[in-house]
Amino acid sequence: MNKKIRQKMAKDYLTSHKYIAAKKYLKSLNLYEEEEDRLYLGIDVSAFYLSCEAIDHGENPLQTLGIVLSGTLIMSTSKFAKLKYGFSNVMRIRPEDVPKDVIVYPARMGFYALRSLQVYDWFCRRIPPKYIHVYSRDEMIIDITTVWKGRSESPAAFAMKLQEDIRKDLGFYMSAGIGPNFFLAKVAMDIEAKKHLYDKRHLFAQWTYDDVFDKLWNTELIEVWNIGASSVRTLNELGYYSLADIALGDPELLRKKMGMRGLQIYMRAWGLDHTRVEQRGEYQPKSVSxxxxxxxxxxxxxxxxxxxxxxxxxxxxxxxxxxxxxxxxxxxxxxxxxxxxxxxxxxxxxxxxxxxxxxxxxxxxxxxxxxxxxxxxxxxxxxxxxxxxxxxxxxxxxxxxxxxxxxxxxxxxxxxxxxxxxxxxxxxxxxxxxxxxxxxxxxxxxxxxxxxxxxxxxxxx
Incomplete structure (x- = not known):
């Protein structure tokens, strides 16, 4: 089934009276009142490789028209290069075919690794490292529950202050998402905060459990963190075209077809994630290679x-x-x-x-x-x-x-x-x-x- 048909089916369902009534009823049940009251902050450097180059060359990362190129592979692109020429990460283009007004920065992976360490060190001076989970070179998930407690400012103001301070100190613009657990902080950042880069709003979003019904369920499956194309195909074969379908579906069917992965997706369709950042190093795999x-x-x-x-x-x-x-x-x-x-x-x-x-x-x-x-x-x-x-x-x-x-x-x-x-x-x-x-x-x-x-x-x- 092609993407347009999939999207239409999901949209028809999400705007149906059946779905709206179900959502209203579910909200009235206070389903999340027993969930632990915590705060997680997702942080992502906007166009990290491009930002490193732009800052190093005295340019504003959000205003430059440039790309980072390794051979014929675009590794990072600025907002304007994406909007003007449709460039995207991992797209291929020959150097001679790049428009003359686009700045081409040759990739420097060692330099980017150094800048990534500087970002991590910057956060470690403000937040205990045990609460910081480095997800990738340009992304972190931080448990700010303990750090934020006792402050007079709101969690949103605290996050925005971090964004402003790191921009002043290191030059980076960062997207930030806050949620009551690891997963919701990540998707708040991915699904909402990052998109503000193109509408001139602050690169920030805060989700609560109410947003599971209003925002998460309205998101295309392929856009949700950790649900890849293969999982989407399997879910479609089972008749699931949205997270609402999955949440209101049969978890046992998901377990039979997808194992523990299916149950994990089911839990996340309800916005649930009991992962604790400080426990991330406790798992010891049986086999190491x-x-x-x-x-x-x-x-x-x-x-x-x-x-x-x-x-x-x-x-x-x-x-x-x-x-x-x-x-x-x-x-x-x-x-x-x-x-x-x-x-x-x-x-x-x-x-x-x-x-x-x-x-x-x-x-x-x-x-x-x-x-x-x-x-x-x-x-x-x-x-x-x-x-x-x-x-x-x-x-x-x-x-x-x-x-x-x-x-x-x-x-x-x-x-x-x-x-x-x-x-x-x-x-x-x-x-x-x-x-x-x-x-x-x-x-x-x-x-x-x-x-x-x-x-x-x-x-x-």
Whole structure:
């Protein structure tokens, strides 16, 4: 079912007498009187990467006409560039096709990371860190219940004062949303506050539980935080086209079709979320893994030394293991083929494959190299498999580093010297960065290793 039909069905229902009567009745029940009385504040820097560049170049982030470009990918766009030319984040455009009046800022990921830390530090000087949940590089959810208590100003005035102060101190314009729980603060910011950027109102919104019926239920499913396109399709198949449908629907059906995820969506359709920010670090997963992946700049074929790229990724895993003093007892690789090559391909694993094996607990580079090479050669069909575009290496089943196990096939002295070499390699990268020292394979023809040391998240530092 296409989007227009979906929207019409949802709108017809939300304006029907049945829905209006149900909403009026539900409001009269005081359904939320037993919910804990707390205050959460959602904070988001408007067009973060673009704002960093504009401020650094003496421009006003809300008045400049500019974009942040990494290769052909738009990573951030100003309000005016979006309105005038329809630019949007993750849109692709060649640098030569950018209109002459648009300022193009090359992406600088290291600089943005530094500015993100400055924002976090700014908030930590005003609010205890245990009440701050860093959701992303440019977004936080803060429990202001304790901090706000005893103040004469309203929660809205408190939030707006923070917005004004950070603009004066760091230059950033921030959207802010307040709600009685983590979820409602987040959606108040996403659904209402951010949209004020285009209507000249203050970038602020405060929602209460009454707004669940008046605002949340009127929101398109795809616009609601943490409900992606796949979940929307599943919900539509069950006959749910709005959060009102879900709230007034059958939670047991959602649980059967979507598991705990379905029940979580049902709770959020009622605006309920019992997450506490200060408890965010208490969950300890049963299994921890470390992984690195990459998208190759072009499709790699038989003439390219793909093993060297796997070695580079396994080196990154090894350095992470050494950093936390762990060894891995399991390793896996992922291979993704070039899209054009698998669309009409009948190969058994036409999109790619995953391979995994148990290993003797280790964090040694040479042993991880051997493992990934073994997995790749075992699974990859050199004669029929398509060209490769994406790679990944993961290590799991982590345990404390107990040193190298003695092998009958290796001289103990050689093993000791190798361990010393790896430690020196690790210590040097920690002090001077990953590009300061590298193994010989990094200099092989076509190797992407040295290029990757200049990137953060796949974009220039």
């Amino acid at each position: 470390i992984g690195h992946g990459m998208t190759l700049p072009r499709a790699f074929t038989l003439t390219d030394n793909i093993i060297n790229e796997f070695k580079g990724l396994s080196d990154a895993c090894a350095l992470d293991l050494l950093k936390i003093n762990k060894q891995a007892a399991c390793i896996s690789i992922y291979v993704g083929y070039e899209k054009n090559s698998y669309e009409n391909n009948t190969h058994e694993n036409s999109r790619g494959f995953i391979a995994q094996t148990k290993i003797v607990p280790t964090n040694r580079l040479d042993e991880l190299h051997e493992a990934v090479e073994y997995l790749f050669n075992k699974k990859y069909n050199y004669l029929t498999a398509p060209p490769i575009r994406r790679l990944g290496v993961h290590v799991s089943k982590l345990q404390e580093d107990r040193g190298s196990q003695t092998s009958l096939f290796e001289d103990p002295e050689i093993s000791r010297k190798r361990q010393e070499m790896y430690k020196a390699y690790f210590d040097t990268t920690q002090i001077y960065g990953k590009g300061a020292v590298y193994l010989g394979y990094a200099l092989s023809a076509g190797s992407q290793y040295l290029h990757r040391t200049t990137l953060i998240g796949g974009h220039p530092k």
